[in-house]
Amino acid sequence: MRVLLGLVLLLTTPAMAQDRLSLTPGTETASDGSTVRYEAGAIEVPENRARPDSRRIKVGVLRIKATKDIGQPPIFLLVGGPGVTLLDTLGDPSPLAKRRLRMWLDHAETNDLVIVEQRGYTLRGDMLELHYPAAPLDQPTRIEDDIAVTRKLAEGAAAANPGHDLTGYTIAECADDVDSVRRAFGYQRISLTAASFGSQWAFAVLKRHPGTVARGLISLVEPLANGYDMPGPVFAVMQRVAFEAEQDPALKPFIPQGGLIAAARTVRDRFARAPVGVEVPGAGKVVLGLGDFQRALFSHVTNASRWPAFVIDAYNGRYQAWAAEEAESRKASTASLIGPLIDTATGVTAARWAQIQSDPALDMLGPWNFGAYAATADIWPTADLGDAFRLPVRDETPILFVQGDWDANTPVENLVDVLPWFPNAHALIVHRGQHNGRLLREHPDLDAATMRFLREGTMPSLPGRVDAAPVSFVLPGSTD
Structure with a gap:
């Protein structure tokens, strides 16, 4: 990894003036040999925004600037968990990390890609x-x-x-961290791609910061009100x-x-x-x-x-x-x-x-x-964040939902619960789809269509259901 000069961005909103974003540029090599140029660092935010005297904590941030900027909102990637980091990809020589870098580069083809880590579980801050x-x-x-x-x-x-003020480690504060990063970069609006807990995190951003999200690609759906399955x-x-x-x-x-x-x-x-x-x-x-x-x-x-x-x-x-x-x-x-x-x-x-x-x-x-x-x-x-936070409200944001009906971690009924609240949404059910981030890997045309939606904002004409490949079942006794 080659490290270049650092940079510091300050939020201009008076109430958030101390939210400092410090990034250091560097490079990595993706699985196909492509060079991935990024900026990585952390944003300093209050540990508990409800307390004026709250101490500052760091939350990891990574940005890959668009290879070809087409004037569309950046893509913010919200990872699952809670308790998952993505910045450990940097410096990781494993094939998985290299493939992930290639995916990030694909996302950043025409839009900036931004990754915000989870407070309290970030390599650029605290790992509680x-x-x-x-x-x-x-x-x-x-x-x-x-x-x-x-x-x-x-x-x-x-x-x-x-x-540590542990009272500040809620999904609401995680949503506010995303908005702090948005403000620090000077983005008016952002697009979200999220799965599993990341989907719940995305719903929190939509709830806490209405009007700031241009569109979302959400899979492995976990509504705010469905925390317990x-x-x-x-x-x-x-x-x-x-x-x-x-x-x-x-x-x-x-x-x-x-x-x-x-x-x-x-x-x-x-x-x-x-x-x-x-x-x-x-x-x-x-x-x-x-x-x-x-x-x-x-x-x-x-x-x-x-x-x-x-x-x-x-x-x-x-x-x-x-x-x-x-x-x-x-x-x-x-x-x-x-x-x-x-x-x-x-x-x-x-x-x-x-x-x-x-x-x-x-x-x-x-x-x-x-x-x-x-x-x-x-x-x-x-x-407890209360029902006013948990319960869904009507939201006009265009959302493309992709959900598997064999997903036991975030069952398809979760999508049924939340879909009526998004009148500009489209739902694509993947039969046999399980709890993984590549539900459409066997349908590259549909996968590409979802990416065009995320990049450009035009809702594609997609079916309501597709099939994943039949499962090859393990035979009894083969694991003994």
């Missing part, structure tokens, strides 16, 4: 982390124990991070995967009588009656219980190719591979602190919480997607 203790192997995982661990972490978060839509993904898996010629001989959903329920009932111990080489005896099965049922469907084999193996009492995965997951681990800070402050409405608690799929999946955060939301330092 939580340290989860190891869980015992000789006991099944229970939601009560998960809540107890989470409560202890919440109670100790402030003391573990002296000098309901079990039903996640279970519906399993039903869709099961239906197709049961038609697969290679997998068909292994399907239990009654089908995959019935098999999953049989396993669920088996573990509800009693846990099972499994000897794992190098780890010892791992005890699996109902909570472990509920968590594994979800984690495996996030990779649909492996989910049927997991269910079939469990149905037939083949637990070895699953127990080895469980032993690994129970080790001590580190996670971002901004995850629970942001998610518990965003929360859900009382109406959605009532729906979640009475969801008929709760007995199959349990409360693992929301239980610990919901039980400790009033203990984490960030305060």
